[in-house]
Amino acid sequence: MSPLSNADMIIPSDAQLFAEHSKFLKQGSTVGITCVPFSGGQPKGGVDDGPVEMVRFGILDQLQGMGFKVELSAGMDKYKTMKPASDPPIGTLKNARYVSAAAKRVSEQVREHCEAGRIAVTLGGDHSIAMGTLVGSTSVYGDDLCVIWVDAHTDINTPETTESGNLHGCPLSYILGLCGEIGRDQPFAWVPSGCVRKDRLVYIGLRDVDAAEKVILRKHGIKAFSMHDVDKHGIGRIVEMAMDHVNKDRTLPVHMSFDVDALDPSVAPATGTPVRGGLTFREGHYICEAVAESGCLVALDLVEVNPKLGDPESLRQTVAVGCSLVRCSLGERLL
Numbered sequence: 001m002s003p004l005s006n007a008d009m010i011i012p013s014d015a016q017l018f019a020e021h022s023k024f025l026k027q028g029s030t031v032g033i034t035c036v037p038f039s040g041g042q043p044k045g046g047v048d049d050g051p052v053e054m055v056r057f058g059i060l061d062q063l064q065g066m067g068f069k070v071e072l073s074a075g076m077d078k079y080k081t082m083k084p085a086s087d088p089p090i091g092t093l094k095n096a097r098y099v100s101a102a103a104k105r106v107s108e109q110v111r112e113h114c115e116a117g118r119i120a121v122t123l124g125g126d127h128s129i130a131m132g133t134l135v136g137s138t139s140v141y142g143d144d145l146c147v148i149w150v151d152a153h154t155d156i157n158t159p160e161t162t163e164s165g166n167l168h169g170c171p172l173s174y175i176l177g178l179c180g181e182i183g184r185d186q187p188f189a190w191v192p193s194g195c196v197r198k199d200r201l202v203y204i205g206l207r208d209v210d211a212a213e214k215v216i217l218r219k220h221g222i223k224a225f226s227m228h229d230v231d232k233h234g235i236g237r238i239v240e241m242a243m244d245h246v247n248k249d250r251t252l253p254v255h256m257s258f259d260v261d262a263l264d265p266s267v268a269p270a271t272g273t274p275v276r277g278g279l280t281f282r283e284g285h286y287i288c289e290a291v292a293e294s295g296c297l298v299a300l301d302l303v304e305v306n307p308k309l310g311d312p313e314s315l316r317q318t319v320a321v322g323c324s325l326v327r328c329s330l331g332e333r334l335l
Helices: 014-021 047-057 059-065 096-115 127-144 171-175 211-220 227-233 235-247 281-293 312-329
Strands: 030-036 069-072 119-124 146-150 201-206 223-226 254-259 297-303
Touching (some): 030 059, 030 096, 047 059, 047 119, 047 312, 059 312, 127 171, 127 297, 201 227, 223 227, 223 235, 227 235, 254 312, 281 312, 297 312
Parallel strands (some): 119 297, 146 201, 201 223, 254 297
């Protein structure tokens, strides 16, 4: 057997392999990052510091170490200064004007990355910002865009069904066009109703669903895999079934929105609405790895890391897991 030459020893970077495998990205080796330090969609302070902590932990350097060029959206500080002086409830909805303004700005920044042909990665912030990320990605990829929503919660309450009025539990009702008059009126009139098709949405990891949300899922035939399904079939089969439902031939673009509370609190403790019995460390990472392997991923949200909840070790653990999920979604390989 002849010895390995220097040429044989050259290994393509993760970024090169990701770009070569991508079916939709013109600049697959460039990551467009939007940091959204925003907490207006829910009442617990601290989640607005999530993206800052991920940057401090080195997510940008980690992606560059994988061979990616990083394009960072400007004006991260503006999300905290755009809160209106007065934002009284609209029906039961809290901070509706603030959430709308932030989500609209997110949509513009995500659209810019998608139009440039790079993968759009958004670091939150609470999950209400997905109203903006999905408007941004669908404005470029249209209603062919498939959405994989990894979460303990469905986040599909309408303005009419939400009991808490917290908009991080409502983004999908706006995106799917399920809202009544309150949702269609100002300040959310800019959101294109039904920009994501109901048959292009699938959930993974559900385990805390409101009664009204169960009715919505059944009424509209929205596909969802709960933790019971994960236990029954195993995560590999669940991801395969989820992708088959929204993107059978793997010929459509995918936007994955990953809430860290989909993971069990023992894995990601520093988050605002933890629910026991969630995805393991490996199950969460397998989802990201499998979606990356499909070559279809065009946008990713990683949300609900809250540095103010828990001790320093809980924060370090959750931020580290969040960064790891992002890397795996962008094709980080062990071998």
